[in-house]
Amino acid sequence: MIHFRIIGSIWLISGLVSAVKFPFELWSMATDQQYGITTGFYGALFWISKFLVEVSFLLILLIGWGLLRLQRWAAVGGRFLGVISLLVCLWFILTQGIEHGPEPYVGIWCLVALSAYTIFAVWSFRPYDRIAEGAPPNGGLATPLGSSGGTKGRPSVGR
DSSP states (O other), X not given: OHXXXXXXXXXXXXXXXXXXXXXXXXXXXXXXXXXXXXXXXSOHHXXXXXXXXXXXXXXXXXXXXXXXXXXXXXXXHHHHHHHHHHHHHHHHHHHHTTTTOHHHHHHHHHHHXXXXXXXXXXXXXXXXXXHHTTOOTTSOOOOOTTOOOOOOSSOOOOO
């Protein structure tokens, strides 16, 4: 379970930072006198792509929260997120290299590690399956599946 919480925390924090920071940058771009949205310098597809980037940050935030809560849907989303982010990172490494300086290159390799760890954890560990089988989510003793939950003790003798 710790793997899901680690991954969920990292994706949650990175999604939160990006989802909060990006709209301010977008607003600055949109209100720029020379290149803003009213000038038509950037086309409609540019602004649509920026909107989709913001939606993806919000989805990353949601998946991170779900992984923290050990939700099955978040594990599916984590698989998708891990694979897509790994492919994007490898594309960046193969096509861009260190053309943009060392900082993005180091960041990309950190994201490769996070993506690989996400893929490994969500396919290897399934803590939500144990919860569904009767193990309590807080780590207490599990109730056997055949147990009716009745109290044990001396059977009552009629009358």
